[in-house]
Amino acid sequence: MPSEPCDALRRQGYQFFSKTTSAALKPCMWCKRALEGGDMCYKHQFYGIESHRCVQLTPTLLCNQRCLFCWRSFEHDRVDTEECSPETILAGIHKLQKRALAGYNAVLENTVTDERWKEALDPRHVAISLSGEPTLYHKLPELIDLFNKTGYTTFLVSNGTNPGMLKRCSPYQIYVSLDAPDRETYHAVCRPLGDYWELVQESLNMLGHGGQRSAVRITLVRGLNDFAPERYAAMLQDSGARFVEVKGYMFLGYSRNRLKRENMPGHEAVRSFAEKLAAASDYRIKDENRLSRVVCLERMR
Numbered sequence: 142m143p144s145e146p147c148d149a150l151r152r153q154g155y156q157f158f159s160k161t162t163s164a165a166l167k168p169c170m171w172c173k174r175a176l177e178g179g180d181m182c183y184k185h186q187f188y189g190i191e192s193h194r195c196v197q198l199t200p201t202l203l204c205n206q207r208c209l210f211c212w213r214s215f216e217h218d219r220v221d222t223e224e225c226s227p228e229t230i231l232a233g234i235h236k237l238q239k240r241a242l243a244g245y246n247a248v249l250e251n252t253v254t255d256e257r258w259k260e261a262l263d264p265r266h267v268a269i270s271l272s273g274e275p276t277l278y279h280k281l282p283e284l285i286d287l288f289n290k291t292g293y294t295t296f297l298v299s300n301g302t303n304p305g306m307l308k309r310c311s312p313y314q315i316y317v318s319l320d321a322p323d324r325e326t327y328h329a330v331c332r333p334l335g336d337y338w339e340l341v342q343e344s345l346n347m348l349g350h351g352g353q354r355s356a357v358r359i360t361l362v363r364g365l366n367d368f369a370p371e372r373y374a375a376m377l378q379d380s381g382a383r384f385v386e387v388k389g390y391m392f393l394g395y396s397r398n399r400l401k402r403e404n405m406p407g408h409e410a411v412r413s414f415a416e417k418l419a420a421a422s423d424y425r426i427k428d429e430n431r432l433s434r435v436v437c438l439e440r441m442r
């Protein structure tokens with residue numbers, strides 16, 4: 142995809158799987174910290190995922206929402222000229238992850254520990270969560286099956302607008318976002334290209350079927366969607382999700398053009414909201430990470 146937007150993304154560290162699609166990977170900041178022997182991301186704390194062995198990728202940068210809190214630039218949305226095949230994505234992982242991490246290694250002037258470097262070149266986890274909505278990629282079920290067969294643990298993060306596609310996917314853990322207590326707030330905060338509120342509800346309600354590990358992610362934006370915890374709780378209660386992650390919005394990337402620093406809730410506010418969810422549902426607080434302003438709840442019944 143030889144275009145200006147993609148050149149901008151390349152400068153930000155995106156590695157594209159082919160010239161004609163927007164399938165890409167980019168190691169996250171926790172991967173870099175873990176490589177230096179430092180802290181890992183909260184997914185390690187909550188679910189045991191090692192950050193330096195995790196590949197953050199997307200099979201498409203396309204998205205059907207324009208969330209105010211999204212860190213990506215909407216100008217980078219474009220119609221892919223073709224979709225990358227699952228085999229091309231799988232085959233490119235090692236090479237692209239190594240290329241991206243080699244950049245870090247150079248910047249860090251060899252502060253990376255040998256053991257972690259070797260482990261990082263043999264990733265075990267794939268987080269399909271970089272940017273864009275992965276269910277818009279038509280071969281998502283096949284891609285996840287291929288990862289599963291190859292021994293990767295897969296996390297799939299979706300905005301929930303495509304329940305039909307989600308039903309066909311079998312990742313290790315599936316995430317669906319719930320970022321509003323009602324339809325009106327959903328339109329104001331997530332700015333979907335159509336009215337997908339009912340589809341998001343359908344996605345939430347199918348979570349946990351067949352024993353699949355699942356989580357709902359709530360990105361809390363101060364002053365925009367941090368009210369009516371009892372309405373969120375009612376939707377969570379109807380869902381079959383095992384976990385709920387309440388995460389405070391971070392003033393990062395392109396979201397800084399749409400929101401203000403004041404829209405970031407502090408950890409105490411995130412924790413307090415999570416407590417209200419717990420009080421109104423069968424979920425109980427399992428763990429929290431102050432640095433990432435995230436609280437994890439787990440369903441008790």
Ligand code: SF4
Pocket residue numbers: 204205206207208210211212213272273274300
């Ligand atoms: S659904 Fe995800 S990728 Fe799409 S705009 Fe919202 S936060 Fe960004």
